[in-house]
Amino acid sequence: MPSLGSDMEAGTLVEWLKRPGENLRRGDVVAVVETQKGAIEIEIFQDGILEEYLVDIGQTVPVGTPLARVRGPGEAAAAVEEAPRAVAEPVATPLPMPVAPAPSALKAAVTGMPASPAARQAAAERGLDLAGLSGSGPGGSVVLADVEAAAPVAAQVPRKAGGLDLDGMRKAIAAAMSRSKREIPHYYLSHDIDLAAATSWLERTNAAREPAERLLMGALFLKAVALALTKHKAFNGFYGDGGFTPSEAVHVGAAVSIRGGGLVAPAIHDTDQLDLDAIMAKMRDLVARVRAGTLRSSELADPTVTVSSLGERGVEGMYSIIYPPQVAILGIGKVRERPWIVEGEVAPRPLVTMTLAGDHRVSDGHRGTLLLNEIDRLLQEPEAL
Amino acid sequence: MTPDEARAILLEELSNIAPEWDPAEIDPAEDIREAMDIDSMDVLNLVIALHKRTGVDIPESDYVKMITIEGAVAYLTAKSGG
Numbered sequence: 001m002p003s004l005g006s007d008m009e010a011g012t013l014v015e016w017l018k019r020p021g022e023n024l025r026r027g028d029v030v031a032v033v034e035t036q037k038g039a040i041e042i043e044i045f046q047d048g049i050l051e052e053y054l055v056d057i058g059q060t061v062p063v064g065t066p067l068a069r070v071r072g073p074g075e076a077a078a079a080v081e082e083a084p085r086a087v088a089e090p091v092a093t094p095l096p097m098p099v100a101p102a103p104s105a106l107k108a109a110v111t112g113m114p115a116s117p118a119a120r121q122a123a124a125e126r127g128l129d130l131a132g133l134s135g136s137g138p139g140g141s142v143v144l145a146d147v148e149a150a151a152p153v154a155a156q157v158p159r160k161a162g163g164l165d166l167d168g169m170r171k172a173i174a175a176a177m178s179r180s181k182r183e184i185p186h187y188y189l190s191h192d193i194d195l196a197a198a199t200s201w202l203e204r205t206n207a208a209r210e211p212a213e214r215l216l217m218g219a220l221f222l223k224a225v226a227l228a229l230t231k232h233k234a235f236n237g238f239y240g241d242g243g244f245t246p247s248e249a250v251h252v253g254a255a256v257s258i259r260g261g262g263l264v265a266p267a268i269h270d271t272d273q274l275d276l277d278a279i280m281a282k283m284r285d286l287v288a289r290v291r292a293g294t295l296r297s298s299e300l301a302d303p304t305v306t307v308s309s310l311g312e313r314g315v316e317g318m319y320s321i322i323y324p325p326q327v328a329i330l331g332i333g334k335v336r337e338r339p340w341i342v343e344g345e346v347a348p349r350p351l352v353t354m355t356l357a358g359d360h361r362v363s364d365g366h367r368g369t370l371l372l373n374e375i376d377r378l379l380q381e382p383e384a385l
Numbered sequence: 386m387t388p389d390e391a392r393a394i395l396l397e398e399l400s401n402i403a404p405e406w407d408p409a410e411i412d413p414a415e416d417i418r419e420a421m422d423i424d425s426m427d428v429l430n431l432v433i434a435l436h437k438r439t440g441v442d443i444p445e446s447d448y449v450k451m452i453t454i455e456g457a458v459a460y461l462t463a464k465s466g467g
Binding site for chain 1: 403405418419422424425426429430432433436437443444445446
């Protein structure tokens with residue numbers, strides 16, 4: 001079970017998309033896992049042959065639990081744990097595809113607690129573990145009344161939006177942000193950027209385009225941030241047990257808010273290498289899939305930095321909390337007209353306030369200043385983005 | 386396109402973009418960005434969908450006319466030749 005962000009503790013396997021015996025290529029989607037962030041497609045990070053499932057459909061397992069055994073190219077079958085048999089059996093025998101059992105049968109197998117189907121469903125809805133209940137039914141089995149007695153409030157059904165568990169997501173955000181505030185010594189910088197050049201370039205560009213080809217200012221922000229990060233590496237990477245490891249690749253996590261609450265910041269891979277049209281297409285695709293709850297594991301696990309943009313209905317500025325193990329987050333307020341001094345005269349200009357929250361274990365305010373100034377400079381030449 | 390036709394298309398596309406809401410229950414004079422929690426990406430997707438469905442050309446400078454249901458209906462009706 002891969003970690004899809006520091007706010008994830010466990011996931012539920014809901015579907016296998018590859019069978020034992022199948023050849024896998026790096027990047028193939030092999031399974032679907034249900035998390036608070038929806039049904040996530042799990043990608044494999046190596047070539048090989050799927051040898052054996054280690055987790056059944058419907059099982060919830062902690063992060064770090066192996067989901068399947070994969071044999072790398074040239075490796076002997078089952079070499080890791082079953083060496084003796086591996087010698088005799090160079091090619092793994094494909095196992096039959098498991099048929100998803102009915103939820104009630106499955107839970108019985110998992111918990112070992114006898115219970116009526118209605119009790120199981122009610123317990124699942126309330127998030128109760130049947131093993132923790134005392135049964136008053138035949139043979140000590142748990143019946144609906146036992147569940148209702150243990151958790152009388154029926155209103156504990158998680159709120160769902162698409163495939164998203166919004167209450168679960170709120171808890172996960174709370175856990176990640178609490179950890180961040182406990183562990184990361186944040187510092188904050190704020191900088192107002194004149195967007196006159198970027199705004200007029202965008203208007204001219206979009207005027208000549210069909211709606212489906214038009215760009216949003218958000219695409220320019222993401223590209224400018226990504227390009228600046230290629231020079232200022234102390235803000236792009238991960239902080240782990242061994243300290244900070246900068247990332248060569250710039251995978252900007254673009255925060256997408258969800259109606260009804262919650263947000264997810266999936267990666268736009270290699271943002272610095274993409275042109276504005278490609279970034280725009282990725283943004284459109286990610287927004288749609290965040291809301292539908294169908295992201296891929298690499299999109300959740302890979303962001304090396306986060307950009308959170310409030311959009312046109314936002315406020316001037318936002319001071320964000322770093323998403324561990326990342327070391328920086330940029331907050332972008334709403335673009336608004338304000339008086340500004342241009343060549344000694346007061347003039348109305350479109351401004352945006354960009355804030356940086358940085359990790360003081362890795363960088364300091366001076367370096368943060370250089371990063372924000374570089375982003376500003378890049379946004380003054382939008383045609384070069 | 387009659388106002389009723391324009392309204393039907395608009396409400397259908399709005400509910401595709403924000404399925405959490407029933408657009409028929411939104412006050413037609415209210416800013417849909419506030420009423421339905423619609424951001425700039427949603428507005429762009431709405432414009433793309435309406436352009437595709439109706440053929441009406443909606444330049445970026447006219448987005449402000451589309452931010453209420455009654456405004457958008459009037460705009461689409463007028464631009465399609467009524």
